[in-house]
Amino acid sequence: xxxxxxxxxxxAARHLGKRYPVYATPAARLAQFFLPRLRRWLGLxxxxxxxxxxxxxxxxxxxxxGQTVGVIGRNGSGKSTLLQIICGTLYPTQGEVRVQGxxxxxxxxxxxxxxxxxxxxxxxxxAGVLGQAEEVTRxxxxxxxxxxxxxxxxxxxVKTYSSGMxxxxxxxxxxxxxxDVLVIDEALAxxxxxxxxxCMRFLRGFMQTGTVLFVSHDTNAVKSLCNHAIWLxxxxxxxxxxxxxxxxxxxxxxxxxxxxxxxxxxAQPDVQAQTAAGQExxxxxxxxxxxxxxxxxxxxxxxxxxLRNDLQVFAFDPQAASFGEGGARITDVSLCDLSGRxxxxxxxxEAVRLRITARALRPLALPIIGFVVKDRLGQALFGExxxxxxxxxPVPCDAGQELVxxxxxxxxxxxxxxxxxxxxVAEGTQQQHVQHHWIYDALAFxxxxxxxxxGLLGLPMHAISLRAQPPQGAPCxxxxxxxxxxxxx
Numbered sequence: 319x320x321x322x323x324x325x326x327x328x329x330a331a332r333h334l335g336k337r338y339p340v341y342a343t344p345a346a347r348l349a350q351f352f353l354p355r356l357r358r359w360l361g362l363x364x365x366x367x368x369x370x371x372x373x374x375x376x377x378x379x380x381x382x383x384g385q386t387v388g389v390i391g392r393n394g395s396g397k398s399t400l401l402q403i404i405c406g407t408l409y410p411t412q413g414e415v416r417v418q419g420x421x422x423x424x425x426x427x428x429x430x431x432x433x434x435x436x437x438x439x440x441x442x443x444x445a446g447v448l449g450q451a452e453e454v455t456r457x458x459x460x461x462x463x464x465x466x467x468x469x470x471x472x473x474x475x476v477k478t479y480s481s482g483m484x485x486x487x488x489x490x491x492x493x494x495x496x497x498d499v500l501v502i503d504e505a506l507a508x509x510x511x512x513x514x515x516x517c518m519r520f521l522r523g524f525m526q527t528g529t530v531l532f533v534s535h536d537t538n539a540v541k542s543l544c545n546h547a548i549w550l551x552x553x554x555x556x557x558x559x560x561x562x563x564x565x566x567x568x569x570x571x572x573x574x575x576x577x578x579x580x581x582x583x584x585a586q587p588d589v590q591a592q593t594a595a596g597q598e599x600x601x602x603x604x605x606x607x608x609x610x611x612x613x614x615x616x617x618x619x620x621x622x623x624x625l626r627n628d629l630q631v632f633a634f635d636p637q638a639a640s641f642g643e644g645g646a647r648i649t650d651v652s653l654c655d656l657s658g659r660x661x662x663x664x665x666x667x668e669a670v671r672l673r674i675t676a677r678a679l680r681p682l683a684l685p686i687i688g689f690v691v692k693d694r695l696g697q698a699l700f701g702e703x704x705x706x707x708x709x710x711x712p713v714p715c716d717a718g719q720e721l722v723x724x725x726x727x728x729x730x731x732x733x734x735x736x737x738x739x740x741x742x743v744a745e746g747t748q749q750q751h752v753q754h755h756w757i758y759d760a761l762a763f764x765x766x767x768x769x770x771x772x773g774l775l776g777l778p779m780h781a782i783s784l785r786a787q788p789p790q791g792a793p794c795x796x797x798x799x800x801x802x803x804x805x806x807x
Contacts, residue, residue, distance in 0.1 A: 326382050326383055327380050327381070327382055327383070327416075327418065328381050328382060328383045328385070328417065328418055328419060328498065328499055328529040329380070329381040329404060329415065329416070329417050329418075329499065329529070329531070330380050330381075330415065330416045331377055331378055331379050331380075331400075331403075331404075331413065331414075331415045332378050332413050332414050332415070333376050333377070333378055333412060333413035333414075334374050334376070334377040334378070334400070334403060334410050334412070334413040334414075334415060335372065335374050335375055335376060335377070335410060335411050335412035335413055336372070336373045336374040336396070336399050336403065336408065336410050336411050336553075337370050337371065337372050337373070337411045338370070338371045338373060339366075339368040339369075339370065339371075340368055340369050340370070340371050341367070341368045342368075342369075346367045346368060347367075347368075349367045350366065350367040350368055353365070353367065354366070372553050373396045373399040373553055374396045374399055374400060374403075374410070374553045375553045375554050376413075376554065376555075377396075377400065377413070377550070377553075377554070377555045378413075378555065379548060379555065379558055381529060381531065381546070382529075383418075383498075383529055384525075384526075384527065384528070384529060385529055385530075385545055385546050386525050386529075386530040386532075386543055386544045386545055386546070387529075387530065387531045387532075387544060387545075387546045387547065387548060388532060388533075388534055388539070388540035388543065388544040388546075388547045388548070388561060389401070389531060389532070389533045389534075389547075389548045389550065390533075390534065390535070390537060390540060390547060390548070390549050390550075390564070390565065390568055391549055391550035391551055391556075391568070392551070392572070394552075395550040395551055395552060395553065396550050396552075396553040397503070397533045397550055398425070398503050398533065400550065401423070401425065401501050401503050401531065401533060402425065403415055404417060404421070404499075404501060404531065405421055405423040405425065405501055406421070407423075407425070417499060418498070419497075419498025419499055419529075420448070420449055420495070420496065420497050420498050420499070421448075421497060421498070421499045421500075421501060422448050422492035422495050422497030422499070422500050422501070423492070423500075423501040423502075423503075424485075424488050424489060424492055424500075424501070424502045424503065425501070425503045430443075430444045430447055430448075430488070431443070431444060431476050431484070431487075431488070432476070433475065433476050433477035434475055434476075434477065435475065435476060436472070436473050436474060436475055436476070437466070437468065437471060437472040437473065437474065437476060437479070437487050438459075438463075438472050438473055440476050440487065441455065441459065441462055441463075441487070441490075441491055442455055442456075444488070444491045445491055445494075445495055448491070448492070448495045448497070449495075450495045450496070455494075458494045461494060462490045462491060462493075462494050463490075465486075465489075465490035465493055465494070465516070466486045466487045466489075466490035467486065467513075468483050468486055468487065471483060482513070485513075486513055489513075489517055489520075493517075493520050493524075497528065498528060498529065499528065499529045499530075499531070500521075500524060500528055500529070500530045500531070500532075501530075501531050501532070502530070502531075502532035502533070503532070503533045504532075504533050504534060504535070521543070522543075525543075530543075536735070536736075537565040537568065537569060537764075537766070540561050540565055541561040541562055541565055541766075544561045545560075545561070546558070546559070546560070546561070547559065547560070547561040547564035547565060548564070549564050549567065549568050551571075556568075569630065569764070569766075628663065628664075628665060628666075628765070628766060629663070629664040629665065629666065629729065629732060629763045629764070629765050630662070630663060630763060630764045630765075630766070631653050631661055631662050631663065631664055631761070631762075631763045632761070632762040632763060632764075634650050634651045634652060634760060634761055635759065635760060635761070635762070636649070638757050638758055638759045638760055639757075639758045639759070640755060640756055640757040640758065641753070641755075641756050642742075642743075642753045642754045642755040642756050643752050643753065643754050644679060644754060644755070645678070645679055645680045645682060645745065645752070645754040646676050646677060646678045646679055646680075646682060646685070646721070646743045646745075646754040646755055647676060647677055647679060647743075647754075647755050648674060648675070648676045648741050648742075648743055648755050648757050648760065649675050649676060649677050649720075650673070650674070650675040651672070651673070651674050651675075651689075651739060651741050651757075651760040651761045652672075652673050652761070653670050653671070653672055653673075653761070653763075654670065654671045654672075654673050654724075655669075655670065655671070656669055656670075656671065656726070658671070658673075664729055664763070665729070666729050666730060666731035666732055666765075666776065666778070667728060667729060667731060667778035668728070668729050669726070669727075669728055669729075670726070670727065670728075670729050671724045671725065671726045672689060672724070672725045672727075672739070673722065673723070673724050674687050674689060674722070674723045674724075674725075674741050674743075675720060675721070675722050676720070676721045676723075676743040676755065677718070677719075677720050677721075678715045678716065678717055678718065678719050678720075678721065679717060679718075680717045681714070681715070681716050681717055682714060682715050682721075682745050682754075683712065683714050683745065684712045684714070684745055684746055684747070684751075685704075685712070685713060685714070685715060685721055685743065685744070685745055686703055686704055686705045686743070686744045686745065686746070686748075686751060687703060687704050687721060687723035687741075687742070687743050687744075688701060688702060688703025688704065688705075688723075688741070688742055688744075689701050689702065689703070689725065689739055689740065689741045689742070690739070690740045691737060691738070691739055691740075692737065692738050692739075692740060693733075693735060693736075693737055693774065694735050694736045694737070697774065699730075699737075699774055699775055700730070700775075702725055703742075703748075704723050705747065705748045706748070709747070709748075721743065728778045729778075730775040730776060730777060730778065731775060731776030731777070731778065732765040732775050732776075733765065733774065733775060733776075734765050734766055735764070735765060736762065736763075736764050736765075737762065737763050737764070737765070738758070738759040738760075738761065738762050738763075739759075739760055739761040739762070739763075740756070740757065740758050740759065740760060741756075741757055741760045741761070742755065742756040742757070743755050
């Protein structure tokens with residue numbers, strides 16, 4: 319019975335740990351090489367000249383054959399270290415890992431490639447590293463080249479490739495080596511949309527029989543593709559189980575940490591008072607119900623379904639990358655309800671206010687404040703500024719004064735993914751101005767589900783109706799407008 323159970327396990331990790339020595343200076347590294355030996359020779363107890371960084375600590379789990387496992391966690395939590403130990407490119411400091419079957423891995427860009435070799439030569443080189451015989455690779459060469467689809471670059475040195483071309487070639491190889499276990503470390507985030515879709519079609523086919531482990535920051539992808547999830551936090555196994563439970567717990571923790579990292583501020587007490595995501599969702603539903611009285615008739619139906627467009631809003635990041643002349647500085651960006659209370663949870667279609675606060679560091683005669691909302695790929699989705707509204711009636715301010723701009727709108731229905739708000743304060747006109755402070759990714763929010771059916775975002779619909787036309791012009795009473803069961807476009 320035990321042997322049958324063991325045969326079902328593709329990957330078994332037992333008390334895995336990985337430690338790295340971290341040296342403060344090169345001299346400390348040199349001292350560590352000589353001084354402990356000298357102290358032992360003198361009969362003294364050796365002394366370390368480094369501090370220990372524990373990338374993994376006592377991690378244990380099992381992956382059964384045919385499972386697709388997503389590994390989530392913040393940067394630096396040990397995800398890549400874990401995958402490298404499973405692939406055999408790193409050895410654990412403690413514990414053990416057992417893998418049954420051939421492993422194909424797509425880890426760091428360019429890993430397993432010789433930069434001086436051509437793409438064609440690297441196909442044979444990389445397939446050989448993965449354990450495939452040369453004659454088998456030669457028989458599949460045409461299929462590999464067609465999958466990679468990099469044209470004449472196949473005969474150019476890999477060192478001339480872009481990151482996207484590297485991913486194409488690497489994935490084409492692992493898709494044709496008859497692997498039992500496929501390990502992917504966030505590599506698909508680099509490829510273009512068409513190639514990503516090709517890879518996803520391959521993955522879904524591979525998942526029918528093979529085992530997949532992949533690292534992703536996209537919790538929506540983890541919930542969509544995986545039947546098991548692992549959450550690593552600071553090198554420890556924080557939680558494992560169903561993707562929905564693990565991802566929801568991870569997002570709650572992520573939000574709590576981001577709010578805490580935002581530090582004290584005028585908007586923080588209201589946000590921190592709303593401690594539970596469930597309470598926020600209930601409040602959002604009440605706000606949506608009020609909106610439904612004067613807007614989209616489908617909102618009550620959407621609120622009760624898994625298609626409600628919930629958007630989790632993270633705290634303003636004052637340390638985000640920025641530039642500018644320094645005549646003013648943005649001090650806060652927040653999404654608020656119509657009464658001005660900061661929101662940590664927004665629903666697509668809800669009436670909101672985006673509030674941007676800036677402090678003038680010198681007198682500003684013609685200040686302009688604006689914003690742009692961008693998706694994960696940096697595409698600008700929508701934005702606005704104050705210039706057109708106040709070009710004939712400017713709001714000058716002196717040094718030390720605060721400028722508060724508010725933009726009231728209905729929140730579009732967003733597609734699942736991560737979004738950021740870029741904010742800026744400038745002086746001048748729409749065409750000629752001085753940029754005093756432009757702050758990238760000042761505010762972030764995440765969408766997990768949507769009722770939008772197509773496009774980059776969905777418009778909140780006032781109403782949608784459907785009627786059957788009478789044949790041959792016969793009269794027919796118009797059908798009343800009722801909530802549609804189709805998602806908004």
